Amino acid sequence: MNIYDQLTSLDFAVVGIYLLILLGIGFWVSFKLKGSKNDNLFLASNSLKWPSIGFTMWGTNVGPSMLIASASIGYTTGIVAGNFAWYAFIFIFLLAVVFAPRYLGAKVQTLPEFMGKRFGNSTQNILAWYTIVTILISWLSLTLFAGGILIQQILNMPMWLSIVLLLTISAFFAMAGGLKAIAFTNVFQMILLIVVSVILTWIAFSELGSLSAIQERIPSNYWNLLLPNDDINYPWIAILLGYPVMGVWFWCTDQSMVQSVLGAKNIKQGQLGANFTGWLKILDVPLFIIPGILCFILFPDLKNPDEAYMTMVTQLLPSGLKGLVMAVLIAALISTIDSALNALSTVFTMDIYVKKMKPEATRNQIVTTGRIVTVVGAFIAILITLAINSIKGLNLFDVFQSVLGFIAPPMSVVFLFGVLWSKTTRRAADSILIFGTLLSLTVGVLFLWIFPKEIYDFWPHFLLLSFYLFVVLSIAIVIISLLDSKNTDTENTLLPVKKVTMTLRAKLLWVLLFIVMLGLYLFFNGN
Template sequence: MTLTLVSFLGFTALVAVISWLKTRGDDLGRISGYFLAGRSLSWIVIAGSLFLTNISAEQLTGLNANAFSNGANVMAWETVAALTLIVLAFVFLPRYLRSGIGTVPQFLEHRYGRRMRLVASFIFIYAIVIGFLPFVLYAGAITLGQLFDIGTLFGIGQTATTWVMVIAIGVVGGIYAVFGGLKAVAVSDTINGVGLLIAGLLVPILGLYTLGGGDLFGGWQVMTTQAPERLNAVGTSADANIPWYGMISGVLLINLFYWCTNQAIVQRALGARSLAESQKGVLVAGFLKMAGVLMLVLPGIIAWHLYQQGMLEIPSKPGSEALNADVAYPVLVRSILPPWLTGFFCAAMFGAILSSFNSGVNSLSTLISLDIYKSLIKPNATDRETVRVGQLFATATIAICIVIAPYIANADSLYTLMRTIMAVINVPIFTVILFGVISKRAPALAGYVGLVFGMAFFYLTHFVLGDDLGFVQVHWLLLVGINFLLMLGVMTLVRLLKPLPEPVEIPDTREVDTTPWRYARHASWSLVALFVLVYAALSPLGLTSPSGSFVIVLGVSGVTLLVLYGLYRLIASRLRGKSAQVARSST
C-alpha cells in the first residue's frame, strides 16, 4: 500500500506543478484568457483535453461492466464518437470559430435570437448541476474508494469513505477549475491523458498475459477461440445491447450532441489559436477514441474470460445471485497490476475524474458569466468582474454538488432524474442547432417549437409509455432517431409556414484564423477507414466466426470505403452546384 500511495501522490503532484508552471504567466482577468485560454491552445492540448474530459470513472468502470455482460457490441459508444468528431471538425467548428462565440448558446443567439440563448443556457446549467457533476463525484468516489480500499486503510465505513473521496475530488478539482481557468484544466487534462493512456493500455496487456498463463499471445488466442462471439461488435443478434440500427438512429445522434454541441466538449475546441489547430486536435482525439476501445471495452471481456476460467473472483450483487459486473474492472485492476503501478493507475484515474468534474465546473462558470450575467444582468460589466462572478458561482456550485453527491446512493429518484434530464435534452438541443445551420430562413419559432416538441415527445414515449408507441414496442435507441426525424419535420413545417424574409448570416468576427488544416480530409478518411476495418474484423467476416478471414475483411473494407467515397463525392458536387446557383442568383 505504501508504494501505491507514493506513486499516486508523486504523479498527482507532478501534474499540479506542470499545470502551474504552464499557466502562471497568463492573464486570467480577461474573459478570453479565463474562459477560452486566450485562444492559445495547441492541437495536442485540445486532443488530450477532449480525450480525458470524456473518460471518467463512470466510463472506465461502466463501459467495461457492459462489456463484461454483453461483449464488444458496446464499443459503439466509443467508435461512433470518432466519426462525430469529423462532423465537429468540418461542419460546426468553422461556424463556431468564425462567429467568435464563447458558448454554444451564444451561437443560438446569432441564429435564433437572444431569448433562445437564455433558454438554452438555463437548460445546460440545470443539466450540469443536477444531471452531471454530482454523478461524476459519486462515481469517482466509489471507484477510487474501491481501488485504494480506503475503508480498510482508514478503518471507516462505506458512507464515510464516499464522503471523504467526494470532498477530496471536489476540492482538488475546484482549485483547477476556479482558479486556473480553461488553460489550467486543459494542460492538466493533457498530462493526465498521457498517464491514463499508458496505465489504461497496461490493463488489457497484463490481463491478456494473465489469461494466457504468462503468454500474451496465448491470452489473445483464448479470446478468439473460446466464446469468440464475445468479440462480435456488430449488433446483428436478437439480444444485442446495441442493435445495428441503434448505432445509426441512437448512438450516432447522442454522440453528435455530445461532441458537437455540448459546452463542456466544444469549449476546448473554441480555445484554439486557429481553425487548423482546432481541427487537428479534434481529429487526433478521434483516433484516441478508437484506441480507447482497448481500455474501455477489452478489459471487460478479458475479465469475463478470467472469471470463466476461475482466475478472477467477481462478487454477486447484494441480495442477489447475479454477478456484480460494475466491480469487474476495479477487481481486474487490483488483481493484475503490481502495487506501484496500481498507484500510478489510480493517479491517472483521479486525473480522469478531475477532468470530467473540471470540465463541468468550467463550462457552468462560462455559461453563467457570459450568457446570464453579462448578457442579461449587466451587459457593460468589465472582464475582471465577469470572471469573478463565474468563479463565485463555480465555488458555490462545487459546494452544492459535494453535499448532494453522497446521497445518490440512497436516492433512486435523484439518479433517475439525472438520467432523465440528459436523455430528454441531448438530441432536441442538437437538432435545433443543426436545423439552424442547414436552414438559413428558419424563424426562431421553429427552434422553440422543435425544442418543446422533442423534449416532450421523448419524455412521454420513453419514461411514461416505456418505449411503447401503441402499435409497436421499439428499442429506446430507435426512439431517439424517431424523435430526431419528427423534430425535423415539425421545424420544417414551421419554416415553410413562416419563413424569414431574409436568410440569417452568422457574423464573421475574424478573431480566429479560419484557414482549414490542409490534411484534415486525409485524416478524416483515415479515421473512417480505421472504423470500417475494425468493425469488419470484429464481425462474422473476421475474428468471431470460423469462416472469417483476413482477406475477406480487407475486401469488404475496401468495397465499403469505395462506396462511401463515391457517395461523398456525389453529395459534395451537388452542394457545390447548389452554392454556385445561389451565388449567381444573388448577383
C-alpha cells in the first residue's frame, strides 16, 4: 500500500498553509519578545507546579517519533511494548523520592553540574562530552530517522534525501524565527495529535464493530504484557532485567526529562508532578500502541509495519484532515530537531569551548563557534541516521529501544553508585564514563551492524545485553572504588539530601498509582 498515492492536492496544500502560518506566528512572537525583559522564558526558575511538570515530562517523552514507533510495534507484537510505558512508573517514583531530593539539596541546575560537585571538574567535563554523544544519537539522529521515514512515506523519496529535506526545513525555520513559533504552539500540537489518535482509535473500533470481533481477529498473545521466556520479540525476563537500566538513565539522569522537576516550585510540587507523569504514561497504550493493533486487523498485509500509523491516517481520515495530521507531525519533528541542534551547540560552546578551550572568547567568537557546531552536528547526525537506517531485522520501535539500551548502562551505573554509595570515587566514575561508554557503544555496533542478530543468532536479546553491560560496569565501579579508597579525595563526598516529608496527598497518589499499575499488569498478564 503506497501512502503517497492516498494523499491529495488538498492534503499537501494544508501542510504548506500550516507551516506558513507557523512561520508567521514565529515572526510575530519574535517581534513581540524583542527587547522584552522577559525574552528568556526559561529563567523563571523554581516556578513550575505539578500540572506543568507532568505535562512537560510526558510531552518530551511521547513526541511524534514515539507515536509512529509505538504504532509500528503494536502492529507487530501487540500490547507487550506497553511495558516501556507502564513499567516506567517505578523509575519515575525513584526520581521523585531518591534523586530529586539530592539534586535540589545540591542546588544545581544541570546534572553534569551535580556530578561536578560530587566528584570534581573532570567528571563534569566528561559528562559534557557524554551529553553531546547522547544528544547526537538519542535526540537528533533517532528523531531524524523517524522523521525521514515519515517524509519517505509522504513524498516517496529515498531516506538520505528525506533526512536532508527535513534538516533543510528545520534550518529554515530556525533562521526565520520559526522555532519560536513551534515552541509557542507545541502544547496545541501535542493535544491535536492526541485528539487525532483518539479519533483514529474510535473510527477503527467502529469499523470492527465490537471488542469480541477484535479479539477474534488478532493472535491471542497480542493482549499480553508478559510473554513467555522463549518469545523472540520481548521475553518477560528481558523486559524485567533490561528495561530498568534504560529507565534509570532516561527518567532519573537525562537532563531533558529531569529539568522540569529541577524547576519545580518546591520538592512537593516536584513529587506531585512526577506522580502526574506516571498517570499520564498510562495513556500511551490506548493512544499510541492500540492504534497499531487495530491497524493489524484492518490492514494485515502491510509490508512495512513502520507505515502503520500513516496507513491508519490515510485510510480512515478524510482528505484535508490527513494533511493537517502530516503538518502537525512534521512541525513537531522540526521542533525536536531544532531543540536538539540548539542543545548540542550550547553544551559544546559553553561547557567545552568557553570553559576549557577559550575562556576569553568574545561574543562574536562564541556565536560563530555555535553556528559551526550546529552545521558540523547536523552533518554528523546525517551520517549516524544513515547508519541507523542500515540496521536490518528491526522495526522502528526496536531500533529506538536497542540504540538507547546501549547508551544507558554507563550513565545508570555512575549515577546510581554516585548517589547511593559514599565509597564511589572520582577515578571510578570517570573510568566508567570513558571506558564503559566505549565498551557499551562497541557492543552496540557489533550487535547492530557488524554481526547483526538477524544473521548471527548467538546474541541474547538487546535488553539482556544492556543488563549484562550494567552488571559488568557495576562490578567494575565497585572494584575501582575499593582499590582507589586509600587515596585521599576531598571531592569524594555524598552531597546533601534536601530533607522533605512527602505529603499525605502525594503518598496516597503514589500508593493508588502502584495499585492501578499492579491491576493493569494482572489484567494483561500472559496466559
